Amino acid sequence: MFNLDKYTPNLLSVFAKKGGAIGAKLKPVLNKQIQNQTIEMRRDNVIRGLMLYLGENEEELFLDCQAHLEDVGRHKMKILVWIATSCRPISVVEDDGLELVLQTATGDSSYKLPARRTIMRRIHDQHATEKAAKDKKMLEASCVALTGDHWTSVNNDNYLGVTVHFIDASWELHSFALGVMKTEERHFAEACARQFLYVANQWKIADKISTIGTDSAPNMVAAGRILPIEHLPCVAHVVQRAIVMSLREGGFDGALAKCRKMVGHFKHSPANSDELNVQQASLGQVQEPLVQDVSTRWNSTLEMLKRVRRNRDALHTVLSQQKQNLALPTNAEYEKLAKLEELLEPCRYITELLGGNKYVSCSVVLPALCHLQHVMKISDDDPAYIARFKAAFTKDLNQRREKINLEWLKVATTLDPRFKDLKCLPRAEREPVWAKLSELVKGEEPTLQPLREENSEPPKKKTALLLMDSDLDSDSETPEDNAVERYKVEPSASLDQCPLKWWSEHIAVYDMTREEDLIRIGKNLDKMVSRNTMDGALDLLKELKNFNMTLKLLQETRIGMSVNSIRKHCTDEEAIALAKTLIKDWKRLLEAENNGRSQEGINGLVQEREESPSRSHSRKLDFNDDSDKEHKPRKEKHELKPKAAPQPPIKLEKHGDRVEKHQPKLSERQHKEETLEDQRNEQRATKTDERKHYDVSRRHSSADNTRKRPVELPRPLFERSERPIIPANDC
Template sequence: MYDEAVKQVQGELRETPHVSLTTDLWTSRQTRGFITVTAHYINSEWNLKSAVLETARLKVDHTAENIADELKRICTLWEILDKECCITDNAANIVAAVTKYMKIKQQPCFAHTLNLVVQDSIKNTNEIKLSQEKIKRIVSFFHHSVKATDKLSEIQNQNGVEKKKLIMDVDTRWNSTFYMMERFLEQHEAITTTLCLLGKGNMCLSSEELEVVKGAVLLLGPFEEATREMSTENFTSLSKVIPITRALQQCINSNAHMSAGFGTELQKQLQKRFATVEKVFQLGAATLLDVRFKKVSFVDMGNVKVTEERIMNLMRSEYSQEEINESVPVPHVSQSSETESHINEVQAKRGSLWQCFDAKVETTMKSQRLTSIGPHIELRRYLEEPIIPRDEDPLKWWKMDSVLFPKLHALAKKFLCIPATSVPSERLFFRKQELISHRRSA
């Protein structure tokens, strides 16, 4: 079964010119190091595909040079060393391995960067941090007391509230803090009643603290949605980085009054981490070549022009000099001797009522075909196409219309296959989004 699966994946990888990778380094409970590599590519049918290439034991130190050697070995084994256009990960040693030793492009993991934005914002907002710690103590109390858990279940029954276990957050995942607060608010009345009946009223949150938590949950809701959406493997995600970053900034601006200090800190951290997001060529190119977004999410049109120019330069490198010369717009010629000769030829062949008209149409179409070859015109025509609804698949659009954009569609495959996060390589080791778990470590 393994050999058959390898042959199938190798066959698909041979057919695609662009492959992107995600990586994950981890240590088991037996203190053994491993590296996982996943490949992401768009096949000939314009389907986005993902495959775990290898989970290998890493017996050497996790230095950049050693990681680069292991990545080269895996890429050579799968015959993709000259194909991958990008490796997605945030870890410093992997970034150094990719950029310094392998000399290929590296894409920061959007999910991990977003995690840093939220974690740092919570850490720097005292009222949020204190409320988080207080809720953690409450959750810990219920998790370690059978009597308290049974009493909470009893109160939930009496109040007609759905029985749900309280959630404890994990330091490495900001989402868990959001889920912990969200579940606490949902079960707040039952929790408070239980604590009071057990003589633990001093653990309860004050009304002011409760409002702080409500404001935090409202502000963090869009971040949770963004993290969840960007962690998918089934849809192109790199093109969403700029639109989602702008959408998060707008959401904070709209709801900052719910928790002014926390909202200000989130804005500050977003600006710190994503200030130059539009200037990153890979992100800008992926956004422009996603027919759902194009220029809409850009704030600075100067960045759009720079990205367009770099895309056209890439297209020019794919054109032959003869094609580029032909791409110069051909002025309309009324009746040149060459055109008349062609018309006479057609007349001799057809002798029908529409012979002159048909000859002119054929000549005009030939002229238009020549003028459509150039990169400037091809990109302009693409940008003039209407934007499709956000919930539609841009790859389906490219599959239908790729023939109209002979050079641009190849670049769309190159950039739209790059994942925005390294989550796919981590997902192998956890279920239900539990990144830190005994199952993962095993």
């Protein structure tokens, strides 16, 4: 059985075609239905009963109708999607030409377009279905961000569009419109704030909103101050205003005015436009129309410059043939326009980069502004008009940059693994950003920039879980601090890598809940060892087995020593075996770390030898200068004389005709240093003699002694009575 609700509107025509007189008999039955029901509701009730009858008594007729109904349902759904996504009027279903096209496309001459009421009902049903799906996604999101924009239609009606953005549990970015509402009242700050709160309450996300982004209009900025959430002005609007101010100061008005008149000459006359197309074809250029710039969109100015410069020859040829009196740009002005295009192209790239909604753009703002400041840096060979443009741009951008909630953007940049080195910030501003990030991770209220006018209750601080009876860790160190420090020293991601994908692969390392659970297990194991009670040790070891232990966590906790003590004193064989397995796995981590360091040392030594030509060259010169040293036998280490300690200078005193040498008295510290140096030399000589004696005795006894030497067991890795071999971090 299939869902009848999808196919009810056209069932009458289907049964009239397939079932003969059955469809005709339904008409009087419909007239007897309750009067307050719509025609669709009456039809649904009758057809449900009819289909049940057909399913039980006329199976072949039922299956024949079902296939046709499914095709009809698919066609209606496609029409619905087309109307909704392309913003088509509902009256399009009354178009006879569209119905003829669909009859030809489907091969069914009896196909009828759905009624207008049917499409309206289906649109509402589909809207409810989509809204439920969006509600479910936002319910699972921990926090969301909103962007809003006021705009005016061609009929001079005011609208507010609100879009939501959030990251789900799978680290995927979602963005979709929450609504477009017509606004009747003036765009005062209080009215704008009420409209945003209304949309948030409609979708039940008012308590999840972290940030709202708008343009830099004064009413929007004031509304952002009223709302108890962070406000981020649109950076693309900031760049727009900086470019507009720079164009006024740069002295490009004359050249741009000539371009506008020239473009208008061809835009307002189809005949002139046709002549330009012919001339473009004769020169082998692409036939493209010119673009007239708009004062509110600087990128249209850039596109106008590109088109004019590309079609310079064609434009001048057509205008010369028409004998027009238009003032054309001179060669010097074309050179100015080329320079201007070079300056505006990076701005276009940054604007498009910040305008994307399928990737994270908030963390790119500060690096993008830093790039623009680098591009607009005045050089010695810049012409005067370019220097004025760059100076005006930099001045205006710096003034507006201070008003775009820099503290929030700094945190976003830090959380992006591509830019967490914070090279876009001065060195003095980097450490405060990391300190603020630590506060946010701990759940503390940020204190660097109070933006809220309304006093909202700050979130509760997370309790710092400290290790029990551990004098190796600082009392103020928390798992959140450790996570931030680990992320800080993590290698930066490549610029072409998606930050969300990076976090999806590394989130387990910075999971606070995971680290707190590990500390809890360590504290319980510590208590068991100190009280000599092993009840529940097996459960804790099993829970510990599920952790992906790292050498860093072993260094920060005493779990290794506790597990080793349980292995020695526990009577449960299963717990002992599990403890041995854990220690064995952790030893591999230590061995891998030591091997990696040894390999790095060897590689560094080899690289140092390869990259130090001065040393190798000097050795080669020494070898060539004294060839007899090649066969000179090397002395044993113990035969080398220790380096003598530096002696104090000898004073010469003259007494009449005699000159006496006086050795100054050594200080107590120098005397101790000489004594210690003599003792070290004696110990080295003794060890060398013992090693030499051992080698001689080993050669004499190797032939006679056939017994195996006893295997020397390695030193225990985790002993409770002493400090662990793995060094502990000092805060």
